[in-house]
Amino acid sequence: MASRLRRSAPRATGGRGDHSAAYARIALLLLLGGVLLPLVTAGLRGVLWLLAGVAGLALAAVGVWWALAHTGFVRIAGTALSAAAPFTVLALYATVGLLGPALLSAGLLVLAVLAARWALSPDPTASDQAVVAPRHPWVLVNRRSGGGKADRFRLVDRVRAAGGRVHVLGPGQDVAALARQAVADGADLLGVAGGDGTQALVADVAAHHDVPFAVIPAGTRNHFALDLGLDRDDPVVALEALTGGVELRVDLGYAADRVxxxxxxxxxxxxxxxxxxxxxxxxxxxxxxxxxxxxxxxxxxxxxxxxxxxxxxxxxxxxxxxxxxxxxxxxxxxxxxxxxxxxxxxxxxxxxxxxxxxxxxxxxxxxxxxxxxxxxxxxxxxxxxxxxxxxxxxxxxxxxxxxxAPGALRVRVPRRRPGRARSRGPTADWPRVARLALGRPFPVS
Missing domain, CATH: 2.60.200.40 (Tumour Suppressor Smad4)
Structure with a gap:
């Protein structure tokens, strides 16, 4: 099954389609301009002043580290160094008439990094797509999970009102077997109102049959729901997955044969x-x-x-x-x-x-x-x-x-997820940017 999941899972390979290569080329041109500008302006002296700028940034980084990692005099010295190093370099540049070119070069380098990150950003439409409502959704409800959270929010009645078929989990029942039987009976979406352990077992079945999966956070912790951006305090909102919502692909992990x-x-x-x-x-x-x-x-x-x-x-x-x-x-x-x-x-x-x-x-x-x-x-x-x-x-x-198992699971979630983590975006992976600019495929591990 692991090989099947690996083959069937789509993986991002470039970012924003045809625009990614253009952003990558722009990033490389900006990078080249930022490096060459000091050389064009000051000739060979520009190399020395460029090294001086790099040294100033290195000293500032050391100062920041001292300020964060130490206390007392070392912290005070680190704070002073982190502030003094860049100002000293700027003062030297101003003295020799290179302040303008230095600032322009720094601006080009910043723009190069932004363009590179934009080129490597995944296409949001590839991982977060609107979908039609399932015709035969099936939801497993664990009433004992989360201290009776399912009953407090009347999830059984609400799932049925949304057109879903409900199975209330009983003591000793095989969760995976119930999910497989639901697929055999025609379910085109599998959902779980319960904790992460139950979510994982049903998610494994959904991934194996390439059926969408819905997370209804009715457990105690529901860390999976948290990282999907779902509101763990109001599981009713997650029921939008039964009537529409959006779909995204996420990974599953396996320890031996356990998901x-x-x-x-x-x-x-x-x-x-x-x-x-x-x-x-x-x-x-x-x-x-x-x-x-x-x-x-x-x-x-x-x-x-x-x-x-x-x-x-x-x-x-x-x-x-x-x-x-x-x-x-x-x-x-x-x-x-x-x-x-x-x-x-x-x-x-x-x-x-x-x-x-x-x-x-x-x-x-x-x-x-x-x-x-x-x-x-x-x-x-x-x-x-x-x-x-x-x-x-x-x-x-x-x-x-x-x-x-990359991209093994199709997850249906509400369109609005207030708890969605704010990604810092990809780093400027310059070898990857260069391959993208030249139109070369990325190696897939």
């Missing part, structure tokens, strides 16, 4: 997720689990990803697309995009209880390694390993191979 829409956790992370108290008191449960990071029973994991092999890890989080900032178990953060075709990897490696405690208080304090890869292999030196799959703990055979 996840958010993340798979290993080692101490998995121990925390499996604790019954975790759902009610996340931060306190994490603190109570800290001895597991450094005690005699601390796990020792090995991960292979992105051409790197890391040993001696106590905890590991593999996410369906990278999180936008350093994360920990109690505050998983957000993902700006769900369609990068990559897994996010957060590794924890600490040597003492103090370092372990600092991860909860200050996630940036050290001990964390972040990676991004389309495939991740996790080993634990045992025949099986406990893994937290979207908050549910399962045992998987070692080694556990995690992979991304």
């Amino acid at each position: 996840f829409v958010n993340n798979a956790s290993f080692g101490t992370y998995a121990s925390v997720v499996s604790d019954p108290a975790y759902r009610a008191a996340k931060a306190r449960t994490v603190l109570q689990a800290l001895p597991l990071l450094t005690g005699e029973e601390a796990p020792a994991l090995r991960v292979t990803a992105a051409g790197q092999c890391l040993d001696g890890l106590q905890a590991l989080l593999v996410s369906n697309n990278p999180y936008g900032r350093v994360v920990d178990v109690s505050r998983p953060g957000r993902r700006e995009r769900l369609d990068t075709g990559l897994l996010g990897v957060v590794c924890v490696r600490v040597g003492s209880a103090g370092e372990a405690a600092s991860l909860v208080v200050r996630p940036l304090s050290g001990g964390l390694v972040r990676l991004a890869a389309d495939e991740v292999v996790v080993e634990g030196g045992t025949a099986t390993m406990p893994v937290g799959i979207d908050g549910e703990c399962v045992d998987l055979p070692c080694p556990v191979e995690c992979r991304s």
Whole structure:
């Protein structure tokens, strides 16, 4: 099935169609102009003044780092350096009559970066398209999820009023089997009003049959709904997917044969997720689990990803697309995009209880390694390993191979999603911009 998902999933390859190449060429011309302008204006001296400008920017960056990473005198010195370095360079340029060309060159470089990012921006119509309403939508409702959230919002009645067929999940029922039977009975949309674990199981069936999927956030956390921009406090809004809305393609993650829409956790992370108290008191449960990071029973994991092999890890989080900032178990953060075709990897490696405690208080304090890869292999030196799959703990055979299925899932969402993450946009990947400007295809990994 994984190969099928990889073949069927469309992947963005250039941005805004024919306009992308034009923006890429403009970006390269602006870049060339910004570099050549000092040379044309000042001749060979321009090289020296260009190096002086680069040195000033480097000193300013060092000052900013000191100001952010230190306290006391070092912070004061960093603040002063970050302000003094660029002003000193501008004063030197003014003295030799190069202030105008320098400012013009800087402006051209800024415009070059903006044009490059615009060239690499995905076409919004390719990932967010209006659709017609499904004829036979089917929605699985878990009344126990979210403390009875489905009943509080009368979701069963509202789904039926929107033309959907409802199945209320009973104790011990096989969620995936119910979804497969719904497709066999003619359902042209599968929806779930429940938590992330139930969402993932039905999403896997929807992806396998290439049927649209609707997320109705009726669970406790609903991180998948959060990153889709849905209003978790009002699941009724998500019912627009049954009558229209828009459709987008997102990735799915797999740990062995188990699907996840958010993340798979290993080692101490998995121990925390499996604790019954975790759902009610996340931060306190994490603190109570800290001895597991450094005690005699601390796990020792090995991960292979992105051409790197890391040993001696106590905890590991593999996410369906990278999180936008350093994360920990109690505050998983957000993902700006769900369609990068990559897994996010957060590794924890600490040597003492103090370092372990600092991860909860200050996630940036050290001990964390972040990676991004389309495939991740996790080993634990045992025949099986406990893994937290979207908050549910399962045992998987070692080694556990995690992979991304790019664009595998068609998701129907409301047209207006107030919680939609604001993307910072792509970085100026100049080799990619050059290939785009020359009309050469991008390599697909």
